[in-house]
Amino acid sequence: MGWKTLDDMDLQGKTVLTRVDINVPMEEGAVTDDTRIRRLIPTLKDLLDRGARPVLLAHFGRPKGKVVAEMSLQPLVPTLEAAFGVPVVFVADCRGPAAEAAVAALQPGQILLLENTRFHPGEEANDAQLAREMAALGDLYCNDAFSAAHRAHASTEALARLLPACAGRLMEAELKALEAALATPERPVTAVVGGAKVSSKLDLLGNLVAKVDRLVIGGGMANTFLAAQGIDVGKSLCEHDMTDTARDIMARAEAAGCTILLPTDIVVAREFKAGAASETVAADACPADAMILDAGPATVDAIAEALATTRTLIWNGPLGAFEIAPFDIATNKAAQKAAEFTAAGQLISVAGGGDTVAALNQAGAADAFTYISTAGGAFLEWMEGKDLPGVAALNQ
Structure with a gap:
Protein backbone atom coordinates (compact mmCIF):
# COMPACT_ATOMS: atom_id res chain seq x y z
CA MET A 1 0.00 0.00 0.00
CA MET A 171 -11.17 4.62 -2.75
CA GLU A 172 -9.38 3.37 0.39
CA ALA A 173 -12.06 0.74 1.05
CA GLU A 174 -12.03 -0.36 -2.59
CA LEU A 175 -8.25 -0.73 -2.74
CA LYS A 176 -8.08 -2.59 0.57
CA ALA A 177 -10.84 -4.98 -0.52
CA LEU A 178 -9.19 -5.71 -3.85
CA GLU A 179 -5.73 -6.14 -2.33
CA ALA A 180 -7.24 -8.58 0.17
CA ALA A 181 -8.95 -10.49 -2.65
CA LEU A 182 -6.12 -10.76 -5.17
CA ALA A 183 -2.80 -9.48 -3.80
CA THR A 184 -2.66 -11.18 -0.39
CA PRO A 185 -5.78 -13.38 -0.17
CA GLU A 186 -6.67 -16.02 2.37
CA ARG A 187 -6.71 -19.34 0.52
CA PRO A 188 -8.34 -21.23 -1.07
CA VAL A 189 -9.50 -18.52 -3.48
CA THR A 190 -12.48 -19.08 -5.78
CA ALA A 191 -13.48 -16.76 -8.62
CA VAL A 192 -16.95 -16.81 -10.16
CA VAL A 193 -16.91 -15.30 -13.64
CA GLY A 194 -20.06 -15.11 -15.72
CA GLY A 195 -21.40 -13.06 -18.57
CA ALA A 196 -22.04 -13.38 -22.25
CA LYS A 197 -18.68 -13.47 -23.98
CA VAL A 198 -15.26 -14.99 -23.45
CA SER A 199 -13.81 -12.36 -25.79
CA SER A 200 -14.69 -9.54 -23.39
CA LYS A 201 -13.01 -11.25 -20.45
CA LEU A 202 -9.89 -12.80 -21.97
CA ASP A 203 -7.43 -10.75 -19.90
CA LEU A 204 -9.49 -11.37 -16.78
CA LEU A 205 -9.58 -15.15 -17.21
CA GLY A 206 -5.90 -15.25 -18.14
CA ASN A 207 -4.93 -13.37 -14.98
CA LEU A 208 -7.24 -15.30 -12.67
CA VAL A 209 -6.12 -18.82 -13.62
CA ALA A 210 -2.66 -17.92 -12.33
CA LYS A 211 -3.96 -16.46 -9.06
CA VAL A 212 -6.98 -18.45 -7.87
CA ASP A 213 -7.47 -22.04 -6.80
CA ARG A 214 -10.87 -22.51 -8.44
CA LEU A 215 -12.53 -20.74 -11.33
CA VAL A 216 -16.29 -21.10 -11.80
CA ILE A 217 -17.33 -20.16 -15.34
CA GLY A 218 -20.99 -19.42 -16.05
CA GLY A 219 -23.32 -17.53 -18.35
CA GLY A 220 -22.92 -17.46 -22.11
CA MET A 221 -19.14 -17.82 -21.85
CA ALA A 222 -19.57 -21.26 -20.27
CA ASN A 223 -21.19 -22.36 -23.55
CA THR A 224 -17.99 -21.50 -25.40
CA PHE A 225 -15.98 -23.63 -22.97
CA LEU A 226 -18.44 -26.51 -23.38
CA ALA A 227 -18.17 -26.19 -27.17
CA ALA A 228 -14.37 -26.23 -26.81
CA GLN A 229 -14.76 -29.70 -25.29
CA GLY A 230 -16.69 -30.89 -28.31
CA ILE A 231 -20.13 -30.51 -26.72
CA ASP A 232 -23.04 -29.47 -28.95
CA VAL A 233 -24.66 -26.36 -27.41
CA GLY A 234 -27.58 -26.15 -29.85
CA LYS A 235 -28.78 -22.60 -30.52
CA SER A 236 -27.10 -21.18 -27.41
CA LEU A 237 -25.13 -17.96 -27.34
CA CYS A 238 -21.62 -19.22 -28.09
CA GLU A 239 -18.43 -17.78 -29.58
CA HIS A 240 -17.39 -20.72 -31.71
CA ASP A 241 -14.41 -18.75 -33.01
CA MET A 242 -13.08 -18.58 -29.42
CA THR A 243 -12.95 -22.32 -28.72
CA ASP A 244 -9.18 -22.51 -29.28
CA THR A 245 -8.78 -19.66 -26.79
CA ALA A 246 -11.01 -21.47 -24.29
CA ARG A 247 -8.87 -24.61 -24.64
CA ASP A 248 -5.75 -22.51 -24.08
CA ILE A 249 -7.23 -21.01 -20.88
CA MET A 250 -8.11 -24.52 -19.63
CA ALA A 251 -4.56 -25.70 -20.35
CA ARG A 252 -3.09 -22.70 -18.52
CA ALA A 253 -5.38 -23.36 -15.58
CA GLU A 254 -4.28 -26.98 -15.39
CA ALA A 255 -0.62 -25.94 -15.49
CA ALA A 256 -1.20 -23.45 -12.69
CA GLY A 257 -3.12 -25.91 -10.51
CA CYS A 258 -6.39 -23.99 -10.91
CA THR A 259 -9.55 -26.12 -11.08
CA ILE A 260 -12.17 -24.90 -13.58
CA LEU A 261 -15.80 -25.63 -12.73
CA LEU A 262 -18.11 -25.70 -15.76
CA PRO A 263 -21.81 -26.61 -15.78
CA THR A 264 -22.47 -30.34 -15.53
CA ASP A 265 -26.20 -29.81 -16.04
CA ILE A 266 -28.02 -27.02 -17.83
CA VAL A 267 -31.44 -25.39 -18.07
CA VAL A 268 -32.58 -25.13 -21.70
CA ALA A 269 -35.51 -23.51 -23.49
CA ARG A 270 -36.67 -22.97 -27.06
CA GLU A 271 -37.38 -19.27 -26.55
CA PHE A 272 -35.84 -16.51 -24.50
CA LYS A 273 -38.69 -14.95 -22.56
CA ALA A 274 -40.01 -14.85 -19.02
CA GLY A 275 -41.77 -18.03 -18.01
CA ALA A 276 -40.70 -19.90 -21.16
CA ALA A 277 -41.06 -23.67 -20.97
CA SER A 278 -37.73 -25.09 -19.85
CA GLU A 279 -36.10 -28.36 -18.88
CA THR A 280 -32.93 -29.45 -17.11
CA VAL A 281 -30.62 -31.82 -18.97
CA ALA A 282 -27.01 -32.96 -18.74
CA ALA A 283 -24.49 -30.45 -20.08
CA ASP A 284 -23.76 -32.68 -23.07
CA ALA A 285 -27.44 -33.22 -23.93
CA CYS A 286 -28.60 -29.83 -25.17
CA PRO A 287 -31.29 -30.35 -27.86
CA ALA A 288 -30.29 -29.01 -31.27
CA ASP A 289 -33.22 -26.57 -31.31
CA ALA A 290 -32.74 -25.26 -27.72
CA MET A 291 -30.69 -22.60 -25.93
CA ILE A 292 -28.76 -22.96 -22.68
CA LEU A 293 -30.07 -20.18 -20.42
CA ASP A 294 -28.92 -21.22 -16.93
CA ALA A 295 -26.85 -23.72 -14.98
CA GLY A 296 -28.74 -26.63 -13.44
CA PRO A 297 -29.18 -27.70 -9.80
CA ALA A 298 -26.29 -30.19 -9.80
CA THR A 299 -23.96 -27.41 -10.95
CA VAL A 300 -25.26 -25.12 -8.21
CA ASP A 301 -24.64 -27.87 -5.65
CA ALA A 302 -21.04 -28.23 -6.93
CA ILE A 303 -20.51 -24.46 -6.63
CA ALA A 304 -21.94 -24.50 -3.08
CA GLU A 305 -19.60 -27.35 -2.20
CA ALA A 306 -16.64 -25.36 -3.54
CA LEU A 307 -17.70 -22.26 -1.60
CA ALA A 308 -17.91 -24.28 1.63
CA THR A 309 -14.13 -24.71 1.58
CA THR A 310 -13.30 -21.29 0.10
CA ARG A 311 -11.81 -18.50 2.20
CA THR A 312 -11.78 -15.71 -0.43
CA LEU A 313 -14.37 -15.26 -3.19
CA ILE A 314 -14.19 -12.89 -6.16
CA TRP A 315 -17.43 -12.61 -8.13
CA ASN A 316 -17.93 -11.01 -11.54
CA GLY A 317 -20.99 -11.68 -13.66
CA PRO A 318 -24.14 -13.86 -13.52
CA LEU A 319 -24.33 -17.62 -14.06
CA GLY A 320 -27.32 -17.43 -16.41
CA ALA A 321 -29.88 -15.12 -17.98
CA PHE A 322 -30.66 -13.72 -14.54
CA GLU A 323 -32.83 -10.88 -15.84
CA ILE A 324 -35.80 -13.19 -16.44
CA ALA A 325 -37.28 -16.08 -14.46
CA PRO A 326 -36.80 -18.99 -14.33
CA PHE A 327 -33.26 -18.47 -15.64
CA ASP A 328 -32.14 -16.57 -12.54
CA ILE A 329 -32.16 -19.60 -10.24
CA ALA A 330 -28.47 -20.61 -10.45
CA THR A 331 -27.24 -17.05 -9.92
CA ASN A 332 -29.67 -16.49 -7.02
CA LYS A 333 -28.91 -19.75 -5.22
CA ALA A 334 -25.12 -19.54 -5.62
CA ALA A 335 -25.13 -15.88 -4.50
CA GLN A 336 -27.30 -16.69 -1.50
CA LYS A 337 -24.92 -19.49 -0.52
CA ALA A 338 -21.95 -17.10 -0.78
CA ALA A 339 -23.85 -14.59 1.36
CA GLU A 340 -24.60 -17.29 3.94
CA PHE A 341 -20.93 -18.30 4.25
CA THR A 342 -19.87 -14.64 4.42
CA ALA A 343 -22.38 -13.87 7.17
CA ALA A 344 -21.08 -16.88 9.11
CA GLY A 345 -17.54 -15.48 8.97
CA GLN A 346 -16.26 -18.32 6.78
CA LEU A 347 -15.73 -16.26 3.65
CA ILE A 348 -14.33 -12.93 2.44
CA SER A 349 -16.45 -12.05 -0.60
CA VAL A 350 -15.69 -9.26 -3.06
CA ALA A 351 -17.87 -8.60 -6.10
CA GLY A 352 -18.23 -6.03 -8.84
CA GLY A 353 -18.37 -5.15 -12.50
CA GLY A 354 -21.13 -5.01 -15.09
CA ASP A 355 -24.35 -6.81 -14.20
CA THR A 356 -22.90 -8.23 -10.99
CA VAL A 357 -24.33 -5.68 -8.57
CA ALA A 358 -27.81 -5.97 -10.12
CA ALA A 359 -27.65 -9.77 -10.00
CA LEU A 360 -26.56 -9.86 -6.35
CA ASN A 361 -29.19 -7.29 -5.38
CA GLN A 362 -31.85 -9.33 -7.13
CA ALA A 363 -30.69 -12.41 -5.23
CA GLY A 364 -30.96 -10.50 -1.95
CA ALA A 365 -27.31 -11.36 -1.31
CA ALA A 366 -25.49 -8.06 -1.84
CA ASP A 367 -25.77 -6.73 1.72
CA ALA A 368 -24.02 -9.80 3.14
CA PHE A 369 -21.00 -9.63 0.80
CA THR A 370 -17.82 -8.28 2.38
CA TYR A 371 -17.42 -5.66 -0.34
CA ILE A 372 -19.39 -4.74 -3.46
CA SER A 373 -17.65 -2.52 -5.98
CA THR A 374 -19.72 -0.13 -8.09
CA ALA A 375 -16.69 0.50 -10.33
CA GLY A 376 -17.36 -1.46 -13.51
CA GLY A 377 -14.34 -0.92 -15.78
CA ALA A 378 -11.84 -0.15 -13.03
CA PHE A 379 -12.84 -3.26 -11.07
CA LEU A 380 -12.38 -5.43 -14.16
CA GLU A 381 -9.03 -3.91 -15.07
CA TRP A 382 -7.77 -4.44 -11.52
CA MET A 383 -8.86 -8.10 -11.73
CA GLU A 384 -7.07 -8.31 -15.08
CA GLY A 385 -3.84 -7.36 -13.30
CA LYS A 386 -3.50 -3.99 -15.01
CA ASP A 387 -2.06 -0.85 -13.41
CA LEU A 388 -4.71 1.82 -12.90
CA PRO A 389 -3.38 5.32 -13.68
CA GLY A 390 -5.49 7.01 -10.99
CA VAL A 391 -4.13 4.62 -8.35
CA ALA A 392 -0.54 4.69 -9.62
CA ALA A 393 -0.57 8.52 -9.40
CA LEU A 394 -1.29 8.26 -5.65
CA ASN A 395 1.74 6.01 -5.14
CA GLN A 396 4.24 8.85 -5.08
Whole structure:
Protein backbone atom coordinates (compact mmCIF):
# COMPACT_ATOMS: atom_id res chain seq x y z
CA MET A 1 0.00 0.00 0.00
CA GLY A 2 2.01 2.94 -1.27
CA TRP A 3 -0.83 5.46 -1.19
CA LYS A 4 -1.81 7.84 1.59
CA THR A 5 -5.29 8.14 3.09
CA LEU A 6 -7.13 11.04 4.70
CA ASP A 7 -5.64 9.91 8.01
CA ASP A 8 -2.21 10.98 6.73
CA MET A 9 -3.27 14.52 5.81
CA ASP A 10 -3.53 17.77 7.78
CA LEU A 11 -6.92 19.03 6.62
CA GLN A 12 -7.67 21.99 8.89
CA GLY A 13 -8.38 25.08 6.77
CA LYS A 14 -7.25 23.35 3.58
CA THR A 15 -9.09 23.47 0.28
CA VAL A 16 -9.26 19.84 -0.84
CA LEU A 17 -9.86 19.08 -4.52
CA THR A 18 -11.87 15.87 -4.26
CA ARG A 19 -12.32 13.74 -7.38
CA VAL A 20 -15.63 11.90 -7.12
CA ASP A 21 -17.78 9.77 -9.41
CA ILE A 22 -21.32 11.12 -9.47
CA ASN A 23 -22.04 9.87 -12.99
CA VAL A 24 -25.45 8.62 -11.83
CA PRO A 25 -28.53 7.61 -13.83
CA MET A 26 -31.07 10.40 -14.39
CA GLU A 27 -34.50 10.73 -15.95
CA GLU A 28 -36.12 14.08 -16.74
CA GLY A 29 -33.54 15.94 -14.65
CA ALA A 30 -33.95 13.78 -11.54
CA VAL A 31 -31.51 11.22 -10.12
CA THR A 32 -33.00 7.71 -10.24
CA ASP A 33 -30.25 5.92 -8.29
CA ASP A 34 -28.09 7.84 -5.79
CA THR A 35 -25.94 4.86 -4.69
CA ARG A 36 -22.69 6.39 -5.96
CA ILE A 37 -23.47 9.66 -4.23
CA ARG A 38 -24.30 8.05 -0.88
CA ARG A 39 -21.04 6.11 -0.94
CA LEU A 40 -19.17 9.43 -0.84
CA ILE A 41 -20.68 10.45 2.50
CA PRO A 42 -17.81 9.13 4.71
CA THR A 43 -15.21 11.15 2.77
CA LEU A 44 -17.22 14.37 2.70
CA LYS A 45 -18.15 14.05 6.38
CA ASP A 46 -14.51 13.49 7.31
CA LEU A 47 -13.35 16.49 5.30
CA LEU A 48 -15.98 18.80 6.83
CA ASP A 49 -15.53 17.50 10.39
CA ARG A 50 -11.79 18.14 10.17
CA GLY A 51 -12.15 21.72 8.96
CA ALA A 52 -11.46 21.24 5.27
CA ARG A 53 -13.20 22.98 2.39
CA PRO A 54 -14.22 20.27 -0.12
CA VAL A 55 -14.23 21.17 -3.80
CA LEU A 56 -15.70 18.41 -5.96
CA LEU A 57 -14.32 17.48 -9.38
CA ALA A 58 -16.42 15.09 -11.45
CA HIS A 59 -17.44 14.08 -14.95
CA PHE A 60 -20.87 13.25 -16.34
CA GLY A 61 -21.58 11.42 -19.56
CA ARG A 62 -19.44 11.77 -22.69
CA PRO A 63 -19.59 15.40 -23.86
CA LYS A 64 -16.30 14.91 -25.77
CA GLY A 65 -14.68 18.18 -24.73
CA LYS A 66 -17.68 20.39 -25.47
CA VAL A 67 -20.22 22.10 -23.22
CA VAL A 68 -23.40 20.02 -23.42
CA ALA A 69 -26.23 21.49 -21.36
CA GLU A 70 -27.85 18.11 -20.68
CA MET A 71 -24.60 16.88 -19.13
CA SER A 72 -24.18 19.72 -16.64
CA LEU A 73 -23.67 18.71 -13.02
CA GLN A 74 -25.92 21.50 -11.75
CA PRO A 75 -29.08 19.31 -11.59
CA LEU A 76 -27.29 17.05 -9.10
CA VAL A 77 -27.06 19.78 -6.45
CA PRO A 78 -30.35 18.94 -4.62
CA THR A 79 -29.42 15.23 -4.43
CA LEU A 80 -25.93 16.08 -3.16
CA GLU A 81 -27.34 18.42 -0.52
CA ALA A 82 -29.82 15.76 0.62
CA ALA A 83 -27.05 13.14 0.88
CA PHE A 84 -24.39 15.30 2.55
CA GLY A 85 -26.69 17.43 4.71
CA VAL A 86 -24.86 20.69 3.95
CA PRO A 87 -25.19 23.47 1.33
CA VAL A 88 -23.63 22.65 -2.05
CA VAL A 89 -22.56 25.62 -4.15
CA PHE A 90 -22.23 25.15 -7.92
CA VAL A 91 -19.96 26.97 -10.36
CA ALA A 92 -20.14 26.55 -14.13
CA ASP A 93 -16.46 25.72 -14.72
CA CYS A 94 -13.73 23.57 -13.21
CA ARG A 95 -10.90 26.05 -13.83
CA GLY A 96 -10.26 29.74 -14.41
CA PRO A 97 -11.57 32.97 -12.85
CA ALA A 98 -15.14 31.81 -12.09
CA ALA A 99 -13.91 28.69 -10.31
CA GLU A 100 -11.23 30.68 -8.46
CA ALA A 101 -13.82 33.20 -7.25
CA ALA A 102 -16.16 30.42 -6.10
CA VAL A 103 -13.36 28.75 -4.14
CA ALA A 104 -12.43 32.05 -2.49
CA ALA A 105 -16.08 32.64 -1.49
CA LEU A 106 -16.64 29.12 -0.11
CA GLN A 107 -17.69 29.21 3.54
CA PRO A 108 -16.84 26.62 6.23
CA GLY A 109 -19.41 23.83 6.23
CA GLN A 110 -20.17 24.24 2.52
CA ILE A 111 -19.18 22.07 -0.44
CA LEU A 112 -18.32 23.48 -3.86
CA LEU A 113 -19.25 21.48 -6.98
CA LEU A 114 -17.28 22.37 -10.10
CA GLU A 115 -18.78 21.85 -13.56
CA ASN A 116 -18.24 18.67 -15.60
CA THR A 117 -14.49 18.21 -16.14
CA ARG A 118 -15.17 16.60 -19.54
CA PHE A 119 -16.48 19.90 -20.90
CA HIS A 120 -12.77 20.60 -21.51
CA PRO A 121 -10.96 18.57 -24.21
CA GLY A 122 -7.88 18.59 -21.97
CA GLU A 123 -9.58 16.33 -19.42
CA GLU A 124 -9.59 13.12 -21.45
CA ALA A 125 -6.28 14.11 -23.05
CA ASN A 126 -4.69 14.20 -19.55
CA ASP A 127 -3.55 17.72 -20.40
CA ALA A 128 -0.89 19.13 -18.08
CA GLN A 129 -2.06 22.74 -18.49
CA LEU A 130 -5.66 21.91 -17.51
CA ALA A 131 -4.32 19.97 -14.51
CA ARG A 132 -2.24 22.99 -13.46
CA GLU A 133 -5.29 25.25 -13.71
CA MET A 134 -7.30 22.86 -11.54
CA ALA A 135 -4.42 22.46 -9.08
CA ALA A 136 -4.36 26.26 -8.60
CA LEU A 137 -7.79 25.96 -6.93
CA GLY A 138 -6.70 23.84 -3.96
CA ASP A 139 -4.12 22.85 -1.37
CA LEU A 140 -4.58 19.07 -1.41
CA TYR A 141 -5.92 16.40 -3.78
CA CYS A 142 -8.15 13.53 -2.68
CA ASN A 143 -9.24 10.85 -5.15
CA ASP A 144 -12.44 9.11 -4.11
CA ALA A 145 -13.37 7.94 -7.62
CA PHE A 146 -11.97 4.43 -7.96
CA SER A 147 -14.52 3.83 -10.73
CA ALA A 148 -12.67 6.42 -12.85
CA ALA A 149 -9.17 5.33 -11.77
CA HIS A 150 -8.58 3.29 -14.93
CA ARG A 151 -8.67 6.52 -16.95
CA ALA A 152 -5.52 8.62 -17.27
CA HIS A 153 -7.38 11.92 -17.31
CA ALA A 154 -6.32 15.36 -16.09
CA SER A 155 -8.51 15.19 -12.97
CA THR A 156 -7.52 11.59 -12.09
CA GLU A 157 -3.85 11.34 -13.04
CA ALA A 158 -2.03 14.59 -13.90
CA LEU A 159 -3.64 16.55 -11.07
CA ALA A 160 -2.67 13.93 -8.48
CA ARG A 161 0.99 14.57 -9.30
CA LEU A 162 0.76 18.34 -8.70
CA LEU A 163 -0.57 18.44 -5.12
CA PRO A 164 -0.11 16.39 -1.93
CA ALA A 165 -2.46 13.50 -2.73
CA CYS A 166 -4.40 10.80 -0.92
CA ALA A 167 -7.21 8.30 -1.35
CA GLY A 168 -10.67 9.12 -0.04
CA ARG A 169 -12.61 6.69 2.15
CA LEU A 170 -14.39 4.97 -0.75
CA MET A 171 -11.17 4.62 -2.75
CA GLU A 172 -9.38 3.37 0.39
CA ALA A 173 -12.06 0.74 1.05
CA GLU A 174 -12.03 -0.36 -2.59
CA LEU A 175 -8.25 -0.73 -2.74
CA LYS A 176 -8.08 -2.59 0.57
CA ALA A 177 -10.84 -4.98 -0.52
CA LEU A 178 -9.19 -5.71 -3.85
CA GLU A 179 -5.73 -6.14 -2.33
CA ALA A 180 -7.24 -8.58 0.17
CA ALA A 181 -8.95 -10.49 -2.65
CA LEU A 182 -6.12 -10.76 -5.17
CA ALA A 183 -2.80 -9.48 -3.80
CA THR A 184 -2.66 -11.18 -0.39
CA PRO A 185 -5.78 -13.38 -0.17
CA GLU A 186 -6.67 -16.02 2.37
CA ARG A 187 -6.71 -19.34 0.52
CA PRO A 188 -8.34 -21.23 -1.07
CA VAL A 189 -9.50 -18.52 -3.48
CA THR A 190 -12.48 -19.08 -5.78
CA ALA A 191 -13.48 -16.76 -8.62
CA VAL A 192 -16.95 -16.81 -10.16
CA VAL A 193 -16.91 -15.30 -13.64
CA GLY A 194 -20.06 -15.11 -15.72
CA GLY A 195 -21.40 -13.06 -18.57
CA ALA A 196 -22.04 -13.38 -22.25
CA LYS A 197 -18.68 -13.47 -23.98
CA VAL A 198 -15.26 -14.99 -23.45
CA SER A 199 -13.81 -12.36 -25.79
CA SER A 200 -14.69 -9.54 -23.39
CA LYS A 201 -13.01 -11.25 -20.45
CA LEU A 202 -9.89 -12.80 -21.97
CA ASP A 203 -7.43 -10.75 -19.90
CA LEU A 204 -9.49 -11.37 -16.78
CA LEU A 205 -9.58 -15.15 -17.21
CA GLY A 206 -5.90 -15.25 -18.14
CA ASN A 207 -4.93 -13.37 -14.98
CA LEU A 208 -7.24 -15.30 -12.67
CA VAL A 209 -6.12 -18.82 -13.62
CA ALA A 210 -2.66 -17.92 -12.33
CA LYS A 211 -3.96 -16.46 -9.06
CA VAL A 212 -6.98 -18.45 -7.87
CA ASP A 213 -7.47 -22.04 -6.80
CA ARG A 214 -10.87 -22.51 -8.44
CA LEU A 215 -12.53 -20.74 -11.33
CA VAL A 216 -16.29 -21.10 -11.80
CA ILE A 217 -17.33 -20.16 -15.34
CA GLY A 218 -20.99 -19.42 -16.05
CA GLY A 219 -23.32 -17.53 -18.35
CA GLY A 220 -22.92 -17.46 -22.11
CA MET A 221 -19.14 -17.82 -21.85
CA ALA A 222 -19.57 -21.26 -20.27
CA ASN A 223 -21.19 -22.36 -23.55
CA THR A 224 -17.99 -21.50 -25.40
CA PHE A 225 -15.98 -23.63 -22.97
CA LEU A 226 -18.44 -26.51 -23.38
CA ALA A 227 -18.17 -26.19 -27.17
CA ALA A 228 -14.37 -26.23 -26.81
CA GLN A 229 -14.76 -29.70 -25.29
CA GLY A 230 -16.69 -30.89 -28.31
CA ILE A 231 -20.13 -30.51 -26.72
CA ASP A 232 -23.04 -29.47 -28.95
CA VAL A 233 -24.66 -26.36 -27.41
CA GLY A 234 -27.58 -26.15 -29.85
CA LYS A 235 -28.78 -22.60 -30.52
CA SER A 236 -27.10 -21.18 -27.41
CA LEU A 237 -25.13 -17.96 -27.34
CA CYS A 238 -21.62 -19.22 -28.09
CA GLU A 239 -18.43 -17.78 -29.58
CA HIS A 240 -17.39 -20.72 -31.71
CA ASP A 241 -14.41 -18.75 -33.01
CA MET A 242 -13.08 -18.58 -29.42
CA THR A 243 -12.95 -22.32 -28.72
CA ASP A 244 -9.18 -22.51 -29.28
CA THR A 245 -8.78 -19.66 -26.79
CA ALA A 246 -11.01 -21.47 -24.29
CA ARG A 247 -8.87 -24.61 -24.64
CA ASP A 248 -5.75 -22.51 -24.08
CA ILE A 249 -7.23 -21.01 -20.88
CA MET A 250 -8.11 -24.52 -19.63
CA ALA A 251 -4.56 -25.70 -20.35
CA ARG A 252 -3.09 -22.70 -18.52
CA ALA A 253 -5.38 -23.36 -15.58
CA GLU A 254 -4.28 -26.98 -15.39
CA ALA A 255 -0.62 -25.94 -15.49
CA ALA A 256 -1.20 -23.45 -12.69
CA GLY A 257 -3.12 -25.91 -10.51
CA CYS A 258 -6.39 -23.99 -10.91
CA THR A 259 -9.55 -26.12 -11.08
CA ILE A 260 -12.17 -24.90 -13.58
CA LEU A 261 -15.80 -25.63 -12.73
CA LEU A 262 -18.11 -25.70 -15.76
CA PRO A 263 -21.81 -26.61 -15.78
CA THR A 264 -22.47 -30.34 -15.53
CA ASP A 265 -26.20 -29.81 -16.04
CA ILE A 266 -28.02 -27.02 -17.83
CA VAL A 267 -31.44 -25.39 -18.07
CA VAL A 268 -32.58 -25.13 -21.70
CA ALA A 269 -35.51 -23.51 -23.49
CA ARG A 270 -36.67 -22.97 -27.06
CA GLU A 271 -37.38 -19.27 -26.55
CA PHE A 272 -35.84 -16.51 -24.50
CA LYS A 273 -38.69 -14.95 -22.56
CA ALA A 274 -40.01 -14.85 -19.02
CA GLY A 275 -41.77 -18.03 -18.01
CA ALA A 276 -40.70 -19.90 -21.16
CA ALA A 277 -41.06 -23.67 -20.97
CA SER A 278 -37.73 -25.09 -19.85
CA GLU A 279 -36.10 -28.36 -18.88
CA THR A 280 -32.93 -29.45 -17.11
CA VAL A 281 -30.62 -31.82 -18.97
CA ALA A 282 -27.01 -32.96 -18.74
CA ALA A 283 -24.49 -30.45 -20.08
CA ASP A 284 -23.76 -32.68 -23.07
CA ALA A 285 -27.44 -33.22 -23.93
CA CYS A 286 -28.60 -29.83 -25.17
CA PRO A 287 -31.29 -30.35 -27.86
CA ALA A 288 -30.29 -29.01 -31.27
CA ASP A 289 -33.22 -26.57 -31.31
CA ALA A 290 -32.74 -25.26 -27.72
CA MET A 291 -30.69 -22.60 -25.93
CA ILE A 292 -28.76 -22.96 -22.68
CA LEU A 293 -30.07 -20.18 -20.42
CA ASP A 294 -28.92 -21.22 -16.93
CA ALA A 295 -26.85 -23.72 -14.98
CA GLY A 296 -28.74 -26.63 -13.44
CA PRO A 297 -29.18 -27.70 -9.80
CA ALA A 298 -26.29 -30.19 -9.80
CA THR A 299 -23.96 -27.41 -10.95
CA VAL A 300 -25.26 -25.12 -8.21
CA ASP A 301 -24.64 -27.87 -5.65
CA ALA A 302 -21.04 -28.23 -6.93
CA ILE A 303 -20.51 -24.46 -6.63
CA ALA A 304 -21.94 -24.50 -3.08
CA GLU A 305 -19.60 -27.35 -2.20
CA ALA A 306 -16.64 -25.36 -3.54
CA LEU A 307 -17.70 -22.26 -1.60
CA ALA A 308 -17.91 -24.28 1.63
CA THR A 309 -14.13 -24.71 1.58
CA THR A 310 -13.30 -21.29 0.10
CA ARG A 311 -11.81 -18.50 2.20
CA THR A 312 -11.78 -15.71 -0.43
CA LEU A 313 -14.37 -15.26 -3.19
CA ILE A 314 -14.19 -12.89 -6.16
CA TRP A 315 -17.43 -12.61 -8.13
CA ASN A 316 -17.93 -11.01 -11.54
CA GLY A 317 -20.99 -11.68 -13.66
CA PRO A 318 -24.14 -13.86 -13.52
CA LEU A 319 -24.33 -17.62 -14.06
CA GLY A 320 -27.32 -17.43 -16.41
CA ALA A 321 -29.88 -15.12 -17.98
CA PHE A 322 -30.66 -13.72 -14.54
CA GLU A 323 -32.83 -10.88 -15.84
CA ILE A 324 -35.80 -13.19 -16.44
CA ALA A 325 -37.28 -16.08 -14.46
CA PRO A 326 -36.80 -18.99 -14.33
CA PHE A 327 -33.26 -18.47 -15.64
CA ASP A 328 -32.14 -16.57 -12.54
CA ILE A 329 -32.16 -19.60 -10.24
CA ALA A 330 -28.47 -20.61 -10.45
CA THR A 331 -27.24 -17.05 -9.92
CA ASN A 332 -29.67 -16.49 -7.02
CA LYS A 333 -28.91 -19.75 -5.22
CA ALA A 334 -25.12 -19.54 -5.62
CA ALA A 335 -25.13 -15.88 -4.50
CA GLN A 336 -27.30 -16.69 -1.50
CA LYS A 337 -24.92 -19.49 -0.52
CA ALA A 338 -21.95 -17.10 -0.78
CA ALA A 339 -23.85 -14.59 1.36
CA GLU A 340 -24.60 -17.29 3.94
CA PHE A 341 -20.93 -18.30 4.25
CA THR A 342 -19.87 -14.64 4.42
CA ALA A 343 -22.38 -13.87 7.17
CA ALA A 344 -21.08 -16.88 9.11
CA GLY A 345 -17.54 -15.48 8.97
CA GLN A 346 -16.26 -18.32 6.78
CA LEU A 347 -15.73 -16.26 3.65
CA ILE A 348 -14.33 -12.93 2.44
CA SER A 349 -16.45 -12.05 -0.60
CA VAL A 350 -15.69 -9.26 -3.06
CA ALA A 351 -17.87 -8.60 -6.10
CA GLY A 352 -18.23 -6.03 -8.84
CA GLY A 353 -18.37 -5.15 -12.50
CA GLY A 354 -21.13 -5.01 -15.09
CA ASP A 355 -24.35 -6.81 -14.20
CA THR A 356 -22.90 -8.23 -10.99
CA VAL A 357 -24.33 -5.68 -8.57
CA ALA A 358 -27.81 -5.97 -10.12
CA ALA A 359 -27.65 -9.77 -10.00
CA LEU A 360 -26.56 -9.86 -6.35
CA ASN A 361 -29.19 -7.29 -5.38
CA GLN A 362 -31.85 -9.33 -7.13
CA ALA A 363 -30.69 -12.41 -5.23
CA GLY A 364 -30.96 -10.50 -1.95
CA ALA A 365 -27.31 -11.36 -1.31
CA ALA A 366 -25.49 -8.06 -1.84
CA ASP A 367 -25.77 -6.73 1.72
CA ALA A 368 -24.02 -9.80 3.14
CA PHE A 369 -21.00 -9.63 0.80
CA THR A 370 -17.82 -8.28 2.38
CA TYR A 371 -17.42 -5.66 -0.34
CA ILE A 372 -19.39 -4.74 -3.46
CA SER A 373 -17.65 -2.52 -5.98
CA THR A 374 -19.72 -0.13 -8.09
CA ALA A 375 -16.69 0.50 -10.33
CA GLY A 376 -17.36 -1.46 -13.51
CA GLY A 377 -14.34 -0.92 -15.78
CA ALA A 378 -11.84 -0.15 -13.03
CA PHE A 379 -12.84 -3.26 -11.07
CA LEU A 380 -12.38 -5.43 -14.16
CA GLU A 381 -9.03 -3.91 -15.07
CA TRP A 382 -7.77 -4.44 -11.52
CA MET A 383 -8.86 -8.10 -11.73
CA GLU A 384 -7.07 -8.31 -15.08
CA GLY A 385 -3.84 -7.36 -13.30
CA LYS A 386 -3.50 -3.99 -15.01
CA ASP A 387 -2.06 -0.85 -13.41
CA LEU A 388 -4.71 1.82 -12.90
CA PRO A 389 -3.38 5.32 -13.68
CA GLY A 390 -5.49 7.01 -10.99
CA VAL A 391 -4.13 4.62 -8.35
CA ALA A 392 -0.54 4.69 -9.62
CA ALA A 393 -0.57 8.52 -9.40
CA LEU A 394 -1.29 8.26 -5.65
CA ASN A 395 1.74 6.01 -5.14
CA GLN A 396 4.24 8.85 -5.08
